[in-house]
Amino acid sequence: MSAVAGKAAERVAQEVPAVQFRPKKIRTVAYASAALLVVVFAVVGWLLGDTPTGVIFRTSDQIAMALLGVVLAGAVLLLARPRVRADAEGVEVRNPVTSYKFAWADVLKVSFPDGAPWARLEFPEDEYVSIMAVQAVDREHAVAAVRALRELHKAATR
Known part of the structure; x- marks a missing residue:
């Protein structure tokens, strides 16, 4: 980084x-849903042992049902993962599965189109x-959040 760019970032x-x-x-919603999934699948797993249908469920089936609830809860918790961090140098976007880091110089603008579910770079x-x-x-x-990101973008690109 040049001395001028370093001073600009510091400013x-x-x-x-x-x-x-x-x-x-x-x-x-994600935390509540995940907890509910674990409880429901654990209860269903526990109740599998007492079915009058003639089907024989073993202990391993009951455990597998509870573990399935844990796996599904983990998938639902991915919805709680998104985060955006921004500073003078750039912005880091973490979505449920992917993460990106960009310098403000690469970003044209921060927008929130009408009818869109979330903002975008x-x-x-x-x-x-x-x-x-x-x-x-x-x-x-x-x-x-959008105002703060726009302010950082404006300050970093002037």
Whole structure:
């Protein structure tokens, strides 16, 4: 990094603090759903031993049913994983399965199109990356996140 770029990044870091945002409502729903899945599958597994249908369920079947609940709960918890971190140098986007890190110089703008479920970073040639941590259902929280990201982008690219 050149001395000029280093001073610019230092100036931006002093002007605008680093931010981090995570979704609010989906995390609550994901944690509650995951807990419910584990409980329901554990109860179903426990009740498998007393079926009057003539089918013989073994202890291994009961354990497998409970473990299936744990696996499904883990999959649901992926919805609670999104996060966006941004500072003077760039932005890191973590979605349920993928993660990206970009310098602000690569980003054209931070947008939240009408009707979109979440915000996005736009790049040249009509490419974009969704920011699933900033979701429309979070309303004011999403507005604050987009404003903060836009402020960091503006400060870093001037």
